[in-house]
Amino acid sequence: MKNKLIVAIATATLLTIATVAMASSGITLISFEDSTDCTDVFFNVEEDFSFDFNISEKIEFPTQPAFELVEEEISFNDFTEESITTLSNYIETLSIDTELQKQFKNEFINTAVDYSMTSDEIDFVNSLILEDYDISLVLDIYKFLRQTDSDISIIPEIYHAGEKNSDEKFWIYNAYDQIFNRTDDMLSVEEVANYIAEGITPEEIAGAYELSFAGVKTTKQMLNERINGASWNTIVSTFVSDNPQTIANAPEMSISEIMLYRSHSIKTRNDFSDIITIENNAVSLKEDILLEANDALAFKYDLMKKFDAEAPVSKASAHTNDDSVLNNTPITITPEEYIFEEDYIPLEDPEVE
Numbered sequence: 366m367k368n369k370l371i372v373a374i375a376t377a378t379l380l381t382i383a384t385v386a387m388a389s390s391g392i393t394l395i396s397f398e399d400s401t402d403c404t405d406v407f408f409n410v411e412e413d414f415s416f417d418f419n420i421s422e423k424i425e426f427p428t429q430p431a432f433e434l435v436e437e438e439i440s441f442n443d444f445t446e447e448s449i450t451t452l453s454n455y456i457e458t459l460s461i462d463t464e465l466q467k468q469f470k471n472e473f474i475n476t477a478v479d480y481s482m483t484s485d486e487i488d489f490v491n492s493l494i495l496e497d498y499d500i501s502l503v504l505d506i507y508k509f510l511r512q513t514d515s516d517i518s519i520i521p522e523i524y525h526a527g528e529k530n531s532d533e534k535f536w537i538y539n540a541y542d543q544i545f546n547r548t549d550d551m552l553s554v555e556e557v558a559n560y561i562a563e564g565i566t567p568e569e570i571a572g573a574y575e576l577s578f579a580g581v582k583t584t585k586q587m588l589n590e591r592i593n594g595a596s597w598n599t600i601v602s603t604f605v606s607d608n609p610q611t612i613a614n615a616p617e618m619s620i621s622e623i624m625l626y627r628s629h630s631i632k633t634r635n636d637f638s639d640i641i642t643i644e645n646n647a648v649s650l651k652e653d654i655l656l657e658a659n660d661a662l663a664f665k666y667d668l669m670k671k672f673d674a675e676a677p678v679s680k681a682s683a684h685t686n687d688d689s690v691l692n693n694t695p696i697t698i699t700p701e702e703y704i705f706e707e708d709y710i711p712l713e714d715p716e717v718e
Contacts, residue, residue, distance in 0.1 A: 446668070448487040449474065453672045455495060469500045470674035476504045478665040480511060480632050489517065498524060502531055509537045511631050514580030519544075541578070550577050550584045552712055563592045570710050572620035576627075579604045597623055605630070606637035616646050629654065 452473055456466050477487060486507070493503050498521075506520045527540030542550065552560075552570070560570060565588055573587040581604035590600045596617050602609035605627050618626075629650065630637040642651045669675045 446671075448484065448491055449477065449668065449672060452491050452494060453674075456500075464676060467674050467676035470672050471669060471676050472501060472504055474665060474668045474672065474674055476508060478661055478668070480508060481634050482507075486517060490520075493520060493524075499528075499531075502528065506537055509541070512575065512627075513541070513578040515541075547577075550574060552584065552710060554712060556585075557710060557712065560588055560592070565591060567710065569597075569620050572624055574710060575624065576601060576605075601627075608636065608638040611638040615641070615643060615648050618648055622648065626650070633657075 453470055456469050459466065476482065482490075490503055490507060494500050502524060503520060506523050507517055510517050510520065510523075522544060523537060523540045526544055527536045530536040530539065533539070541547070557570065561567065569591065570584070570588065573584045573591075576582070576587065577584045582600075587600050591597070597620055598615055598618055599613050601623055602612035605623070606612045626637055626641055626648070629635075629640050633640065633654070640651055640654050641648050643649075
């Protein structure tokens with residue numbers, strides 16, 4: 366199965382279909398024309414070529430692990446520094462330069478704190494790394510699996526299925542789709558064009574695909590419900606929260622808002638309904654969530670100093686707002702700041718005449 370990436374679209378809601386597909390020498394051409402100014406946007410899909418649908422770099426938002434403040438020390442629930450010490454000592458034995466050692470420690474600490482990793486999870490991830498699994502790849506798979514209905518015990522399976530393609534941005538998505546034969550979430554070029562013609566934005570298509578990993582509804586099911594007039598609140602309420610009625614009855618949210626709040630819900634292990642508040646007929650994050658995010662940031666910064674990991678994570682897939690970590694500045698989070706973790710639309714292979 367070869368997935369193709371579609372990237373990027375200015376004024377997507379104004380786009381209408383001008384030309385659906387043209388196959389020639391293995392190349393499919395799709396042209397979307399703006400009905401107001403006739404500006405053309407072209408997407409080229411080649412047989413062995415992927416192009417990104419990436420509005421900007423990922424912005425990582427620190428999150429709220431469970432903690433209590435005791436004598437100026439933050440203690441994370443089911444979280445021990447002993448496991449980090451084990452990994453830190455192992456990294457320092459590797460034949461790599463000091464900066465790379467710092468980067469690996471930085472990635473691990475960011476993931477452990479941002480995703481509220483339990484001691485059991487940390488120990489399992491450590492066990493793989495100590496078996497010479499690539500640190501960055503293991504952590505990327507762990508973060509991806511937290512948004513799915515699968516257990517992190519399948520990290521090795523995804524690792525071996527996709528390792529050879531790990532230089533590709535969406536290799537984990539592709540490996541997961543392959544392992545679970547998720548063919549129902551593959552879209553043809555014509556289907557993407559038809560959805561956009563019906564008023565669905567590329568952002569919504571990408572968001573529906575990400576949400577499909579919850580294992581409840583397929584991408585097509587969600588998009589079809591949207592075409593039939595359902596709000597995103599109603600479409601996702603049954604699987605993003607244990608209190609679906611709260612989500613369904615909340616002021617209508619955009620797909621980007623839902624992805625933001627779901628991300629916080631997953632990372633902090635809190636129910637979606639417990640992290641939001643409604644003010645002035647709009648949904649926002651609760652104030653205590655933002656305060657706890659700042660406390661988590663301070664805790665992470667202390668860990669980085671302790672384990673000599675104060676280095677920006679240069680690896681693109683290690684999504685971290687490192688500037689905030691390094692200068693320990695306060696965090697503010699609004700839905701407008703959220704960018705999809707992966708703006709990815711899975712396309713079937715184009716037919717070549």
